[in-house]
């Protein structure tokens with residue numbers, strides 16, 4: 001028996017014979033250290049994450065996922081589940097254990113008559129947008145096309161359609177999920193409703209979702225884009241943004257941020273998307289945002305929804321180093337605006353951003369325990385998002401986010417957006433689950449009593 005790099009939880013190598021039998025059973029490739037694709041397969045969007053899994057199974061279907069769960073269980077191996085690989089904390093990967101990689105499971109099937117979409121668990125937002133757009137439909141997702149539907153949906157999901165249609169998890173009709181015992185179940189309002197409740201906001205804690213069934217909406221051409229003002233006007237622009245959002249219709253989602261232009265000039269950005277049918281009304285609604293000063297740059301127009309969905313893609317390229325700190329705040333007071341203006345001065349990388357996002361609308365009309373997604377209020381989300389390329393800057397960049405985050409604590413609600421949490425923020429994870437945490441612990445005990453699925457925003461069954 002030769003030593004292998006796939007290790008069980010006690011650190012003992014899994015026997016070669018067991019790995020060989022597993023390799024024979026599955027359709028997907030099992031990639032281990034030394035394989036030509038290993039380096040590529042162990043890297044995700046955030047280059048700060050540098051984990052070395054013992055093996056990565058590129059699943060080719062649900063049967064591979066079932067086999068992987070049973071193999072890992074039998075050999076007491078830690079598993080991680082990779083969807084789009086966009087989790088900033090690197091929860092898609094593990095050291096020594098097995099990665100159940102869904103990145104080849106990206107099928108999308110649209111039923112235009114019923115306006116529903118069946119999506120495999122490893123698809124990206126862009127995969128779905130491309131297919132739904134053919135039928136003039138869209139599912140409410142996040143704002144970057146390469147994010148995975150898996151992690152985004154299970155953690156909630158906010159984006160350009162959130163104010164009108166609610167978070168992504170509110171728009172899931174059913175899921176096929178492989179549980180910790182390797183059994184495939186359906187979770188919907190009629191079948192295993194408690195599991196359905198937990199999966200919509202509870203993160204990857206309850207199983208591997210191999211397919212999602214979503215409700216889609218008639219959204220095809222939208223009106224929106226990007227307006228960039230000088231950084232010197234940031235305070236004024238944020239105050240105007242706040243006044244604007246107080247009255248903005250729910251068809252309109254707008255984010256604001258401190259960014260830099262491609263030549264490195266510090267700037268203030270507004271990104272807006274009108275998803276209502278009447279595009280002329282959208283143009284009128286957005287007009288005040290275009291007159292907040294003398295823009296450095298403006299790209300606001302009617303465009304296909306998939307174009308809007310990828311308008312920020314280049315600002316978040318794969319392979320840069322990233323760390324995020326975020327918090328919900330109670331209103332965007334003048335005082336807080338001044339704190340943000342001050343903290344933005346500490347952003348030394350032109351790739352970094354300080355974002356202000358507002359999701360108030362449809363989601364808030366549901367009770368906070370309607371499903372496991374708790375954060376439904378109409379609070380602003382502040383995100384400190386340093387992004388850099390030089391590893392020697394790691395500590396300084398991470399420190400900036402932590403210091404800036406600390407500075408806004410007097411204004412924080414104590415709530416967090418689960419999807420934005422970096423690694424090791426366990427207290428924030430619990431706060432993000434909020435009132436739903438006790439029920440989530442109960443359901444974790446029922447569906448995953450040994451914490452088999454732990455590489456996630458973890459709910460410990462023994463909590």
Ligand SMILES: Cc1cc2nc3c(=O)[nH]c(=O)nc-3n(C[C@H](O)[C@H](O)[C@H](O)COP(=O)(O)OP(=O)(O)OC[C@H]3O[C@@H](n4cnc5c(N)ncnc54)[C@H](O)[C@@H]3O)c2cc1C
Pocket residue numbers: 045080081082083084085086087088090091092102121122141142143144146147148149150151152153154155156157158159203204207208209210316419420455456457
């Ligand atoms: C550039 C960028 C932009 C973002 N924009 C938004 C946004 O606009 N709105 C928003 O809400 N969030 C946004 N996010 C956050 C994003 O939703 C989360 O990071 C989410 O976890 C990413 O999902 P993923 O499948 O790509 O990630 P992964 O890293 O692959 O997975 C994240 C977690 O989900 C689990 N998981 C993934 N797929 C499955 C599955 N099919 N079954 C079971 N568990 C699964 C993983 O095990 C892991 O714990 C963004 C992230 C990035 C990096």
